[in-house]
Amino acid sequence: MPGFEYLVAALTLWHIFLALSGVIAGTVIGSLPGLTATMAVAVLVPITFSMAPSSALILMGAIYTGAIYGGAYAAILLNTPGTPSAIATTFDGFPMARRGEGDLAISIACLASVTGGFVGAAFLLMLSPPLAKVALAFGPVEYFWLAVFGLTLISALSEGNLLKGLMGACFGLLLASVGIAEISADVRFTFGSQVLLGGIETVSALIGLYCIPVLIDLVATPDKHLKVTHQPRGFRFFEALAISWKAKLSLLRSSVIGTLVGILPGAGGSIAGLVAYSEARRTSSRREHFGKGEPEGILATESANNATVGGGFIPTLVLGIPGTPPDAVILGALLIQGVRTGPSLFTEGGSIVYTFIYGLFIATALMLPVGLVIGRYAYRTIITVPKAVLVPTVAFMTMIGTYAIRNSVSDIIIMIVLGVIGWILNRFGFSPSPIVLGLILGRIAEQGFVQAWTIGAATGELWKMFFGRPISLAIIVFILFSLSYPLLRARWSRRAGRT
Amino acid sequence: MRVKIDTRFLIGLISAFLLSVASFVHADDYPTKPVSYVIPFGPGGESDITARHQQPYFKKLYGQDLVISYKPGGGGAVGWAQLNKMKGDGYNIMGINLPHIIIQPNQKDVGFKTEDITGVFMFHYTPDAIVVNNDSEFQTLAEMVAYAKENPGKLTFSGSGKGTANHLAQLRFDKMAGIKTTYVAFKGTGKAVAALLGDQVRAEWGYTSVGAQHAENVRMLAVAMEERHPKFPDVPTFKELGYDLVSGAYRGIAVPQSTPEPIRRQLSEMIGEINADPEFRARMENDGMALLDVDYDGYTEFIEKMSAIYLEAAREANIIQ
Amino acid sequence: MTTRSPQPKRDIGGMATACVFIVLSCIALWDTTTMMDSDSYVFPRAIAIALIVFSLLLILYNLIRPGERAPVTAGGESTPRRVMLVAVMLLSCFAMPWLGFLLCGMVSFGLLMMVSMYEPWTTKRRLIYPVVAVAVVAGFYTLFSTFLMVPLPVGFLFE
Numbered sequence: 001m002p003g004f005e006y007l008v009a010a011l012t013l014w015h016i017f018l019a020l021s022g023v024i025a026g027t028v029i030g031s032l033p034g035l036t037a038t039m040a041v042a043v044l045v046p047i048t049f050s051m052a053p054s055s056a057l058i059l060m061g062a063i064y065t066g067a068i069y070g071g072a073y074a075a076i077l078l079n080t081p082g083t084p085s086a087i088a089t090t091f092d093g094f095p096m097a098r099r100g101e102g103d104l105a106i107s108i109a110c111l112a113s114v115t116g117g118f119v120g121a122a123f124l125l126m127l128s129p130p131l132a133k134v135a136l137a138f139g140p141v142e143y144f145w146l147a148v149f150g151l152t153l154i155s156a157l158s159e160g161n162l163l164k165g166l167m168g169a170c171f172g173l174l175l176a177s178v179g180i181a182e183i184s185a186d187v188r189f190t191f192g193s194q195v196l197l198g199g200i201e202t203v204s205a206l207i208g209l210y211c212i213p214v215l216i217d218l219v220a221t222p223d224k225h226l227k228v229t230h231q232p233r234g235f236r237f238f239e240a241l242a243i244s245w246k247a248k249l250s251l252l253r254s255s256v257i258g259t260l261v262g263i264l265p266g267a268g269g270s271i272a273g274l275v276a277y278s279e280a281r282r283t284s285s286r287r288e289h290f291g292k293g294e295p296e297g298i299l300a301t302e303s304a305n306n307a308t309v310g311g312g313f314i315p316t317l318v319l320g321i322p323g324t325p326p327d328a329v330i331l332g333a334l335l336i337q338g339v340r341t342g343p344s345l346f347t348e349g350g351s352i353v354y355t356f357i358y359g360l361f362i363a364t365a366l367m368l369p370v371g372l373v374i375g376r377y378a379y380r381t382i383i384t385v386p387k388a389v390l391v392p393t394v395a396f397m398t399m400i401g402t403y404a405i406r407n408s409v410s411d412i413i414i415m416i417v418l419g420v421i422g423w424i425l426n427r428f429g430f431s432p433s434p435i436v437l438g439l440i441l442g443r444i445a446e447q448g449f450v451q452a453w454t455i456g457a458a459t460g461e462l463w464k465m466f467f468g469r470p471i472s473l474a475i476i477v478f479i480l481f482s483l484s485y486p487l488l489r490a491r492w493s494r495r496a497g498r499t
Numbered sequence: 500m501r502v503k504i505d506t507r508f509l510i511g512l513i514s515a516f517l518l519s520v521a522s523f524v525h526a527d528d529y530p531t532k533p534v535s536y537v538i539p540f541g542p543g544g545e546s547d548i549t550a551r552h553q554q555p556y557f558k559k560l561y562g563q564d565l566v567i568s569y570k571p572g573g574g575g576a577v578g579w580a581q582l583n584k585m586k587g588d589g590y591n592i593m594g595i596n597l598p599h600i601i602i603q604p605n606q607k608d609v610g611f612k613t614e615d616i617t618g619v620f621m622f623h624y625t626p627d628a629i630v631v632n633n634d635s636e637f638q639t640l641a642e643m644v645a646y647a648k649e650n651p652g653k654l655t656f657s658g659s660g661k662g663t664a665n666h667l668a669q670l671r672f673d674k675m676a677g678i679k680t681t682y683v684a685f686k687g688t689g690k691a692v693a694a695l696l697g698d699q700v701r702a703e704w705g706y707t708s709v710g711a712q713h714a715e716n717v718r719m720l721a722v723a724m725e726e727r728h729p730k731f732p733d734v735p736t737f738k739e740l741g742y743d744l745v746s747g748a749y750r751g752i753a754v755p756q757s758t759p760e761p762i763r764r765q766l767s768e769m770i771g772e773i774n775a776d777p778e779f780r781a782r783m784e785n786d787g788m789a790l791l792d793v794d795y796d797g798y799t800e801f802i803e804k805m806s807a808i809y810l811e812a813a814r815e816a817n818i819i820q
Numbered sequence: 821m822t823t824r825s826p827q828p829k830r831d832i833g834g835m836a837t838a839c840v841f842i843v844l845s846c847i848a849l850w851d852t853t854t855m856m857d858s859d860s861y862v863f864p865r866a867i868a869i870a871l872i873v874f875s876l877l878l879i880l881y882n883l884i885r886p887g888e889r890a891p892v893t894a895g896g897e898s899t900p901r902r903v904m905l906v907a908v909m910l911l912s913c914f915a916m917p918w919l920g921f922l923l924c925g926m927v928s929f930g931l932l933m934m935v936s937m938y939e940p941w942t943t944k945r946r947l948i949y950p951v952v953a954v955a956v957v958a959g960f961y962t963l964f965s966t967f968l969m970v971p972l973p974v975g976f977l978f979e
Binding site for chain 1: 541542544547551552554569571572574576603606608609652654660663685693694697712714782786818
């Protein structure tokens with residue numbers, strides 16, 4: 001284990017101050033829908049120029065990890081993923097908040113994020129160079145299958161109506177291809193409109209599909225946004241701790257999944273959360289409660305998405321290849337500082353890297369008190385603010401947040417229109433989640449497929465390309481397993497009933 | 500349910516608003532306030548990094564901040580389509596990239612034409628290069644060409660996108676060398692490099708900046724420059740090896756069409772001065788970039804020259820009609 | 821409107837949506853013919869065809885076995901307020917290039933307050949709410965424009 005002296009170097013007052021302010025700022029920024037971790041880090045870049053590289057990294061790492069956690073607030077309280085990483089948090093977080101357990105949900109999210117953050121950072125500390133090889137072993141075809149695996153979650157999300165779920169996903173996949181194609185440069189499905197050239201921005205689509213329907217239904221009745229059963233009951237910290245302890249295995253597994261997915265450049269927090277959620281649901285004894293406000297669902301996604309922070313730094317620092325979009329910005333900042341990433345950074349530049357990693361641990365630890373306090377404040381605000389203030393505030397937040405993603409007014413219009421479409425579709429029994437899955441996974445699936453096909457055709461090994469690589473095969477087995485699991489399970493329980 | 504519009508409430512709202520509106524300040528000398536520098540791509544890319552390199556020198560030389568913001572979408576097209584709608588007072592400038600601004604308008608209607616863009620300075624280019632892993636079987640470009648001749652289409656290159664500098668370089672080189680190779684497009688240089696490092700492809704059509712950033716793992720077979728890059732004195736140019744290929748991703752700065760002539764010239768000089776700063780040059784070259792000094796007067800001629808080259812290559816490859 | 825009929829109904833909404841999806845897919849398929857690179861059209865074509873197949877299956881399924889899963893529609897709500905919410909948000913987007921973000925934000929904030937107000941306008945509320953509106957909008961505006969350096973539109977009329 002790398003030197004203790006780096007821990008001492010990380011534990012200066014200055015670094016603790018940076019970590020604390022980074023986590024606070026990140027949590028606040030991440031909680032605003034539309035402000036992603038990428039933006040939070042990008043805003044900081046000029047400030048870090050005057051700092052030492054390890055201090056700059058600590059600050060950016062802290063704001064990054066805080067922003068990923070902050071995304072949970074909006075997901076739980078407003079059904080709006082504040083960052084794409086928090087998509088799966090809405091599945092159980094919002095139902096919990098609805099029945100008056102938003103405070104508990106937030107405390108659980110905080111505990112899970114801290115756990116995930118620690119696990120990710122621990123992998124970063126101890127196994128970086130070997131794990132970076134995982135990032136390289138993942139070729140186009142593996143990304144394709146990983147995206148398909150993510151899509152199998154549709155069968156779980158579209159309660160009882162698989163056809164509608166599949167239709168929604170296809171709709172999402174088509175939406176994903178609007179605009180100038182990301183790799184092939186053709187203009188698709190814009191029908192002459194310049195507004196659509198840039199395509200449908202994922203985060204603004206998320207805001208539209210999840211948040212606008214909530215707003216539309218919120219104004220329609222005088223009822224409270226969230227049910228308030230009791231007076232706010234403090235942090236409910238020990239209750240959250242007990243729940244997390246009971247699900248410790250699932251928590252750990254989700255954190256490891258998050259770290260591994262974070263290592264893959266081109267996957268990211270949203271996929272980590274979805275995969276972890278899907279695995280947690282499959283293996284849980286309470287699987288039928290998932291999607292209806294099951295704390296274990298929040299534990300899974302929130303631990304996984306914060307684990308991607310540490311995981312994503314692995315290829316960033318070892319290979320100079322950003323693991324996640326915020327890592328790309330951090331890598332850029334390091335380049336400007338004159339720091340060269342690469343395997344030697346861990347040997348020759350050890351003081352920078354290891355001081356930073358211990359700083360990341362400190363930031364993650366600070367996230368516990370910061371997260372609980374800000375979370376409690378956010379919850380109390382949401383439940384006490386009168387509806388006539390809440391609705392315009394949330395509406396304004398969605399608009400300014402959507403604008404800020406690409407500095408574009410047309411994105412706000414697209415967001416609202418998608419929201420209305422989502423609301424209508426929901427009334428007809430099409431839930432928004434399959435559409436979102438299609439939208440997010442569509443690009444990854446398409447690029448992976450096209451690249452794998454091109455390479456396979458060039459080398460004349462098309463079949464081997466898709467079905468002959470060990471990692472692909474493993475993912476395919478997982479896909480088949482998770483698709484047939486409900487059937488197998490039914491058969492097992494029937495057999496068990498007979499004996 | 501009826502919603503009543505309450506006039507007293509409205510009056511309250513409007514008066515409260517009026518109190519909060521700030522007034523504008525006007526001045527004559529340029530620049531007297533921060534200049535907004537829009538990058539039509541997301542943060543973290545090379546366009547962002549080079550702009551970030553310019554940022555401190557702008558402040559040092561002219562005492563005003565250069566504020567970078569991003570307007571990503573459509574491979575830059577979304578930003579360029581809005582360039583001329585911005586206020587032309589010298590405080591709004593935008594990054595421009597070649598071959599993007601030449602290829603895109605020729606593919607479909609993307610909301611702008613190449614000649615709509617008023618470039619004031621092209622300040623650098625990142626030269627194209629063929630990059631292979633350290634342990635690659637190809638030691639020289641000649642070996643690679645020989646392999647490609649024997650195995651048409653089998654040699655796979657990763658690269659960033661289609662219709663991009665990487666892709667056009669591949670098309671042009673294939674024609675010059677009389678070979679057929681397979682170009683696999685990835686989203687961005689980072690992912691193209693990952694594919695190379697992971698042995699998903701045999702080589703990459705990348706940039707000299709890739710050689711600089713990943714010096715521990717990769718080497719370059721040739722660079723598309725007039726002369727060898729100062730950071731890589733051992734890597735030959737394509738020209739030396741008999742292929743007339745000088746290309747890369749060119750970057751510059753443009754202003755809205757309504758910007759007055761004196762300000763255009765002044766900006767052009769200013770960017771040129773930043774380019775002349777020895778410290779700036781050293782930093783850029785250390786990152787593997789090559790500096791370029793095409794000022795406002797030379798811009799049109801430069802674009803015409805590059806257009807002819809790019810459009811021919813793109814037409815032959817069926818990227819444009 | 822709650823579905824009050826005791827008998828299970830055909831899922832008309834689902835079928836109508838399926839028809840819309842089929843039309844959309846056909847338009848998408850037609851659009852793919854204008855693309856030049858096979859990399860660009862292979863995937864969307866496959867998806868569009870899949871969407872048509874799924875939609876047809878849904879319609880077929882509903883025709884053969886009606887009354888299986890009529891979706892539950894919640895009821896008793898104010899549709900005018902819903903429409904106004906969306907209208908205010910959209911209108912403020914269209915006005916934004918002219919009026920700027922700040923003014924649009926404040927006006928739409930005030931209008932949305934009225935749309936979502938279910939309690940009577942007491943004097944106290946009349947005094948406090950506009951202040952809240954301005955404070956929230958100005959606060960977010962400052963946060964975004966100053967600290968996050970987002971170039972929010974100023975509006976042609978104020979330039």
